[in-house]
Amino acid sequence: MSQQLPPLTALRVFEAAARHGSFTKAATELGMTQAAVSYQIKLLEERVGTPLFLRKPRQVVLTETGSRLAPAVGDAFNILGEAYAAARAGSGGTLCISTVLTFASNWLARHIGSFQMRHPAIAVRLDTSSHMVDFAREEVDIGIRSGDGAWPGLVSHLLFRAQYTPMLSPRLADSIGGVKEPADLLKLRILDPTDVWWKRWFELANVPTDSLEGRPDTSMGSQAYEANAAMAGQGVAILTRKFFTNEIAEGRLIQPFDLLGDDGHAYWLVYPEARRNVPKIRAFREWILPEIADFGG
Amino acid sequence: MSQQLPPLTALRVFEAAARHGSFTKAATELGMTQAAVSYQIKLLEERVGTPLFLRKPRQVVLTETGSRLAPAVGDAFNILGEAYAAARAGSGGTLCISTVLTFASNWLARHIGSFQMRHPAIAVRLDTSSHMVDFAREEVDIGIRSGDGAWPGLVSHLLFRAQYTPMLSPRLADSIGGVKEPADLLKLRILDPTDVWWKRWFELANVPTDSLEGRPDTSMGSQAYEANAAMAGQGVAILTRKFFTNEIAEGRLIQPFDLLGDDGHAYWLVYPEARRNVPKIRAFREWILPEIADFGG
DNA sequence: ACGACCCATTAAGAGCCCTTATGCATAGGA
DNA sequence: TCCTATGCATAAGGGCTCTTAATGGGTCGT
Secondary structure, eight states: OOOOOOOHHHHHHHHHHHHHTOHHHHHHHHTSOHHHHHHHHHHHHHHHTSOSEEEETTEEEEOHHHHHHHHHHHHHHHHHHHHHHHHHHHTTTEEEEEEOHHHIIIIIHHHHHHHHHHOTTOEEEEEOOSSOOOTTTSOOSEEEEEEOSOOTTEEEEEEEEEEEEEEBOHHHHHHTTOOOSGGGGGGSOBSSTTOHHHHHHHHHTTOOOGGGTTOOOOOOSSHHHHHHHHHTTSOBEEEEGGGGHHHHHTTSSBOOOOOOEEEEEEEEEEEEGGGTTOHHHHHHHHHHHHHHHHSOO | OOOOOOOHHHHHHHHHHHHHTOHHHHHHHHTSOHHHHHHHHHHHHHHHTSOSEEEETTEEEEOHHHHHHHHHHHHHHHHHHHHHHHHHHHTTTEEEEEEOHHHIIIIIHHHHHHHHHHOTTOEEEEEOOSSOOOTTTSOOSEEEEEEOSOOTTEEEEEEEEEEEEEEBOHHHHHHTTOOOSGGGGGGSOBSSTTOHHHHHHHHHTTOOOGGGTTOOOOOOSSHHHHHHHHHTTSOBEEEEGGGGHHHHHTTSSBOOOOOOEEEEEEEEEEEEGGGTTOHHHHHHHHHHHHHHHHSOO
């Protein structure tokens, strides 16, 4: 039951012309030429079957039919305009971030406050579901992902590489007279000794990894938990360095060696290419990139 | 303060898609391809700045933004559609005829009833103002004019030529023992002897016109009045034959001679070319042309 | 009477929108 | 599990509407 709607552009032109009582002024408002207005009105008149304007010497005036049509058209366009504007504005209201849990708990949770301070009008919703979000199927604005940065259709900004290095509390280090060389770490309890990062890091450091075998599995499943254990002095953890810059700065953890492991993957900010200029996405991008860059070397 | 309205065609497509929850069905309803719907929705989403649909496996569902936008757009299009339909229908309601007075009083007044019988939904308004109507400046649907039928931008249908001939009442004819030849008329009182038609007609009839000079001027300014005078037996009038076919058929007037004068002009039905298919105009045209043709030879 | 203003009209060109054709993903059935 | 049907996305190309630009007519104000 299609309503057989009239040519909509013609209606819009008609509405403006009716409001102004002038084709020229309507043309100016709509950013087109007077000839275009004249053409569109004539088109609409032919569709309706009757003139809508009487062409008087220095002005045009609505015919009876025209004056019945005009207010309704005006109302309709007002509704349309308001709804559209609301949708446009509303689309800036909530920023939905889908992020890997590690990043959310180790970095975002502690920094998102400064984003909210800067953009109080943007509500932030975090979605830490584990699956890789599909922007076409879920209402998500931006994602933070771990991977190689190559996702078709998405813009990817490198946040930082996932470089890892051992960390422990100062007190624990002191307890063995300081950590001077990598092998010293083996004197301590290794948090999650089954983590492949440990094996790789000791190999980078040219330390035999035999003694890692057989140690009790203390895996806690998350860097955040292991970091807490390390800060509590319960052992030495191997952690993503960037996540704990604050703790190091505050002296709650120390990074005894500059040596960094790198498993090749990284954290990326991603969003659909088509939406790169959406205000809230732009706002987040322009906040997080400098924030990450400033954030420790 | 232009509202910066969205692309209207895209909105119409969006409205249909939202209603159906399917691009394919929306395409069917709108009579276009699914690809076109997809294109328009994408366009609109880019303008709005946020997706309006989530693409689920076998269907599309509105996002939050989309579901806020949809009802308002639906309302707006309903208003638009109704107003447009009303204007379209309303344009068929009244037929305004601008006509020369002679035609109105001598022909139209007696025949218009049959048009109204056939089209009871069409109200007829007659405008017998004397100036030649300008369809661009006045709310007039059709005109009946006297002239040569060449008016740019207008369609002209010949109604009949303005052929004139003497007419008188049967009683008056009998009073002089019948009118046998044109010269007999000069025995009678000539209604409006200054009318150029008389001179021309007598010339056609090879009758000297000298005796027309000096007769009292009985001009009444209108054929209708002169016809009434003739029917009352007050004299012989020279009249447009077509206008008085009825009176002749009913025996109230007689046309003593077949000889017809013709001053070259005629009565025409005219209307703007662009409106030839407007229902009420078509209805009038399709009524009057046969009506005139049937109407006496 | 002349200039300013406004609308109508015309021809030519640009840009949008639609179509066709194809690909991808999912769901349902065998 | 494979196959088919369904639904949406995408790319390329062409038709067509609409715009632009230029011109003319008509009226009002000076």
